Structure formats: structure tokens, C-alpha cells
Amino acid sequence: MNISTLCLAILSFGDATGYDIRKLSMEGSFSYFVDASYGAIYPALSKLADESLVTVRDEMQPGKPARKVYSITDKGRQELERSLNEPLQPDRIKSEFLLAALCAEYIDRDRMAEHIDQRIEQIHSQIDEFETIAEQDCSGERHEPTRWAVDFAHAMNEAKLAFLTTNRDRILACARPRRSREAAE
Amino acid sequence: MNISTLCLAILSFGDATGYDIRKLSMEGSFSYFVDASYGAIYPALSKLADESLVTVRDEMQPGKPARKVYSITDKGRQELERSLNEPLQPDRIKSEFLLAALCAEYIDRDRMAEHIDQRIEQIHSQIDEFETIAEQDCSGERHEPTRWAVDFAHAMNEAKLAFLTTNRDRILACARPRRSREAAE
DNA sequence: CACGTTATATGCTTTTTTGATATATAGCGG
DNA sequence: CCGCTATATATCAAAAAAGCATATAACGTG
Structure with a gap:
């Protein structure tokens, strides 16, 4: 599209x-x-x-x-x-974060933790944002498709959040144990 | 990136x-x-x-x-x-399907059903695809970050699938009841 | 055998992103 | 009150990327 x-x-x-x-x-x-x-x-x-x-x-x-x-x-x-x-293109996701996760070995462990936590925060604020939208939109006319899409986004965000919190340590374990750079950042 | x-x-x-x-x-x-x-x-x-x-x-x-x-x-x-x-850009999603959902009123109900079912199928085949990848990758060296990313994708796909199957009727109800176009497509 | 598919790369056109520039108004810190 | 930043609004040029056509060669398949 x-x-x-x-x-x-x-x-x-x-x-x-x-x-x-x-x-x-x-x-x-x-x-x-x-x-x-x-x-x-x-x-x-x-x-x-x-x-x-x-x-x-x-x-x-x-x-x-x-x-x-x-x-x-x-x-x-x-x-x-x-x-x-017309036929709809499949959904596409672009995630620098997942690319970084794949290259975890090149990232210091603390940095990786920052990346994850930042991600988690972002999702939290997006959830909040959408809740506000939902309230606004639904107070008045309550446009059902909008509501549906917002719920969709919410479900996805919750799933992502759940995965990240559950699997945080697992990916951290793959990251590079910090060496001489403790002071460097 | x-x-x-x-x-x-x-x-x-x-x-x-x-x-x-x-x-x-x-x-x-x-x-x-x-x-x-x-x-x-x-x-x-x-x-x-x-x-x-x-x-x-x-x-x-x-x-x-x-x-x-x-x-x-x-x-x-x-x-x-x-x-x-470097700081990672937030994830981006591009979905023609959600845009279509938002405009459900402009889409005939049967067409909408097709859109959804197509989406569901797509996810199913992506899940299969990734399972294959996981088996291949993990049989040999088992690169843990790859495994992690595959699990991530799996979790997202399952969540999406769950939402679509659960909320299928809800969005269908918003679509346009077919009128004179029963034969037209 | 003609055709489609996979593997491989290039070049061109069109779309999109990114970033700079311009203008006007409102609010905020000092 | 002054300068700065943010908001609202739009344009344009440059760089990046998408999309598509083209070329070559092997291999399969009806």
C-alpha cells in the first residue's frame, strides 16, 4: 500500500x-x-x-x-x-532491537540490559498512549473498527512485554561479559 | 539502522x-x-x-x-x-491489513472474511517456516540468540493468531453487509 | 522442447525518507 | 522582556530504498 x-x-x-x-x-x-x-x-x-x-x-x-x-x-x-x-501485503516488522539481539555477542552485557529495558519502557508508554486514545475515541462515537485496531495493538504490546520480561536473562546471558570497559561507558 | x-x-x-x-x-x-x-x-x-x-x-x-x-x-x-x-530505533510495523480493518465499513463482509483468513493462514505458514529454521539451526550449533529471536517471533505470531481468531467476528460485524455484489466477485 | 524456477548481479525509475528552510504564534526560563 | 523552544504548517532537495526489468546459466517438469 x-x-x-x-x-x-x-x-x-x-x-x-x-x-x-x-x-x-x-x-x-x-x-x-x-x-x-x-x-x-x-x-x-x-x-x-x-x-x-x-x-x-x-x-x-x-x-x-x-x-x-x-x-x-x-x-x-x-x-x-x-x-x-486488492490483495493486502503481509505485515512487515522492522526491528533494530531484534537484529541487535541476534548479535548479542558483540554487545556488552550492561548495554544489552539497557537496550531491553528501554524497549520495555517504550512498550509501556505505547500502551498508555493507546489507552488514552481508546478512551477519547470511545467516549464519543465509539468507532468500533478503531477500537478493534487499538485492542489489536494492545494485545501485541502485551505479548511483546511478556516475552521480554520472561526472556530477559536468557538473552543477557548471550551478551558479552563486560571486560575492561566498565568505566568506558 | x-x-x-x-x-x-x-x-x-x-x-x-x-x-x-x-x-x-x-x-x-x-x-x-x-x-x-x-x-x-x-x-x-x-x-x-x-x-x-x-x-x-x-x-x-x-x-x-x-x-x-x-x-x-x-x-x-x-x-x-x-x-x-548506538541507541536503537523503536520497532516499526507496517500493516495494510490493520488499515483495511480500520476502514471495515468500506469492505464487503465476505471480502473482509477473506482478508482475515488469509492473514491467519499466513501466520500459520510463518510459524511452520520458523519451526523448520529452529530445528535446522539448533540441531547443529544451537546459536542461542538466533533461537531467542525465533522464539520471539513465535510468541508474537501466536499472539496475533489468538487475537485474530478470537476477534474475527467482531470486525466482520463492522464490515459492509453484502448488497447487490453477491455475484460481482 | 518450451517454460518456469533458482542462483546471481546490474541498472533504471519511482517512492520514500531525511533533513534543511521558512513563517507565525505561544509559552517558559532567566 | 528576551531569547529559546515547541507547535502548527508547508516546501524542496538530496540520499536512500523499493520495485521492476534485464541478462545468463543451470536444472526440472509437463
């Missing part, structure tokens, strides 16, 4: 600026499974506008920089529908 | 060609958490060779196209170690 589909999907929930889309894909309910940079979003939006899949309106705010608010069109919704009907 | 580090990491396990690296990152024990295309790997290897982090040797095989076998150097190992010591 390309950025265009992502933009259409987000716009199908309501009008947004490029900035909003970026934010949703980095923090909001989308953040668990997408990632998009400005450099991808803005060109995608322009292209979508050229194809009349979205419309733009300039909103001048006194003082502030003007914002371009995008709305999905009927044609856009049809295109979104079409995309969602 | 960039492709270069991935190449160094893989080469730290033994010599390999660009083709091998690609394969490992698509099928082998690395496939759960990395992804690399030829267009990224080959240039990365050339660059690494320029910097003497790896060496190349041409292996002419009679008839077959020559292969370039890469080996990591001491300098390369140091660089790998350095990379692994």
Missing part, C-alpha cells in the same frame, strides 16, 4: 491538513501500523488533488500560516474502496 | 553473496524483522567494500554466472559493534 491510500483512508474519517495526517500516522490511532513522512504525504496529496480524489481549500488564518485542508471526494472514496479490495 | 548494518550483521555469521543476504532477509531467521531489496543491498555492499569494512572475492563457477562473495573484516566487526551500541 502506498501513501496515497493511507491519505485517502485518513481523509475518509474527516477533513485534514497534511500536517494532521502526519501527526495521526505518528501519534494517533494509526501510529501502530503506519509511518509517513511529510516528504511522502504532501506530494501524495497534490497528486490526489490532481486526480480529483480529494479537494483542497486554503484556510487563511490571520497571522498564522495558511493551511490547506483536504477533503475526500466521492471518486476518492471509490478509489479507497477499490484499494481496500 | 540502515542496510549497511544489516549486511555487516549477516556477514558476521559467515561469508555471503548479495543474493544470500537478500534471501536471509526474506526467508531465513532474519525475515521476521528485516526487509531488504537488491536495490539496497548491492549498493550497500559496494560501499562497505570501498570502506574496507568487507572484502570481496570473485568466485568464477564454470558455466554459472560469477558470484561475488563478501567477507566481513576486523574493521567491519568494529563498525558493527559500534552500530549496535
Whole structure:
């Protein structure tokens, strides 16, 4: 799936600026499974506008920089529908952490512990973050698919957490016993 | 982390060609958490060779196209170690499926069922695949970090599977009840 | 035998990421 | 109050990576 589909999907929930889309894909309910940079979003939006899949309106705010608010069109919704009907790519995970774990022998034991603990913390804060989202989203309209995706993310995060805490020592044992570098870091 | 580090990491396990690296990152024990295309790997290897982090040797095989076998150097190992010591980027997940789930209302119910079942099957075959890898790897030397990563992947896959089977109906209920398109697909 | 698959590598085009730049406003530490 | 940083907003260029086509050669299979 390309950025265009992502933009259409987000716009199908309501009008947004490029900035909003970026934010949703980095923090909001989308953040668990997408990632998009400005450099991808803005060109995608322009292209979508050229194809009349979205419309733009300039909103001048006194003082502030003007914002371009995008709305999905009927044609856009049809295109979104079409995309969602195509075969879906399998999920992909990119994890520097697992690569590091595989190379545990090259990492000092204390450093490895830091890596793991950092990971655990990250998951904790993501869980919190999503709980906040769930509350917000569900207090009002309670959009069930959003709720479903948030629950999905929660389940995954809990499983990861469980694995990491249970198997912490096991990977630490593979790391390099610290030698002369005790003071070095 | 960039492709270069991935190449160094893989080469730290033994010599390999660009083709091998690609394969490992698509099928082998690395496939759960990395992804690399030829267009990224080959240039990365050339660059690494320029910097003497790896060496190349041409292996002419009679008839077959020559292969370039890469080996990591001491300098390369140091660089790998350095990379692994840097702060690790958080894990990223890209899932077209979850985006589709979020847009369930735009998808016909039967189609959605297909999407889910396909996902479930995929996970099953990944689990099988990894079990094979685990057996192979562990019969011989039993490289514990590899085992750890495989177990990690297994735990995640099981959790995902559990969620999907348990919450299948819940998302199906959000999908669009099929209308006049019963025959259309 | 024609064709598909595996092994192997290169080059080109398109997408995406990354990072710099620009502007305006609000809040905070000193 | 001043300068700094953060937030909101958008653009552009450069570097990285993905994706795809192409080439060669062996091996299998219908």
C-alpha cells in the first residue's frame, strides 16, 4: 500500500491538513501500523488533488500560516474502496532491537540490559498512549473498527512485554561479559 | 539502522553473496524483522567494500554466472559493534491489513472474511517456516540468540493468531453487509 | 522442447525518507 | 522582556530504498 491510500483512508474519517495526517500516522490511532513522512504525504496529496480524489481549500488564518485542508471526494472514496479490495501485503516488522539481539555477542552485557529495558519502557508508554486514545475515541462515537485496531495493538504490546520480561536473562546471558570497559561507558 | 548494518550483521555469521543476504532477509531467521531489496543491498555492499569494512572475492563457477562473495573484516566487526551500541530505533510495523480493518465499513463482509483468513493462514505458514529454521539451526550449533529471536517471533505470531481468531467476528460485524455484489466477485 | 524456477548481479525509475528552510504564534526560563 | 523552544504548517532537495526489468546459466517438469 502506498501513501496515497493511507491519505485517502485518513481523509475518509474527516477533513485534514497534511500536517494532521502526519501527526495521526505518528501519534494517533494509526501510529501502530503506519509511518509517513511529510516528504511522502504532501506530494501524495497534490497528486490526489490532481486526480480529483480529494479537494483542497486554503484556510487563511490571520497571522498564522495558511493551511490547506483536504477533503475526500466521492471518486476518492471509490478509489479507497477499490484499494481496500486488492490483495493486502503481509505485515512487515522492522526491528533494530531484534537484529541487535541476534548479535548479542558483540554487545556488552550492561548495554544489552539497557537496550531491553528501554524497549520495555517504550512498550509501556505505547500502551498508555493507546489507552488514552481508546478512551477519547470511545467516549464519543465509539468507532468500533478503531477500537478493534487499538485492542489489536494492545494485545501485541502485551505479548511483546511478556516475552521480554520472561526472556530477559536468557538473552543477557548471550551478551558479552563486560571486560575492561566498565568505566568506558 | 540502515542496510549497511544489516549486511555487516549477516556477514558476521559467515561469508555471503548479495543474493544470500537478500534471501536471509526474506526467508531465513532474519525475515521476521528485516526487509531488504537488491536495490539496497548491492549498493550497500559496494560501499562497505570501498570502506574496507568487507572484502570481496570473485568466485568464477564454470558455466554459472560469477558470484561475488563478501567477507566481513576486523574493521567491519568494529563498525558493527559500534552500530549496535548506538541507541536503537523503536520497532516499526507496517500493516495494510490493520488499515483495511480500520476502514471495515468500506469492505464487503465476505471480502473482509477473506482478508482475515488469509492473514491467519499466513501466520500459520510463518510459524511452520520458523519451526523448520529452529530445528535446522539448533540441531547443529544451537546459536542461542538466533533461537531467542525465533522464539520471539513465535510468541508474537501466536499472539496475533489468538487475537485474530478470537476477534474475527467482531470486525466482520463492522464490515459492509453484502448488497447487490453477491455475484460481482 | 518450451517454460518456469533458482542462483546471481546490474541498472533504471519511482517512492520514500531525511533533513534543511521558512513563517507565525505561544509559552517558559532567566 | 528576551531569547529559546515547541507547535502548527508547508516546501524542496538530496540520499536512500523499493520495485521492476534485464541478462545468463543451470536444472526440472509437463
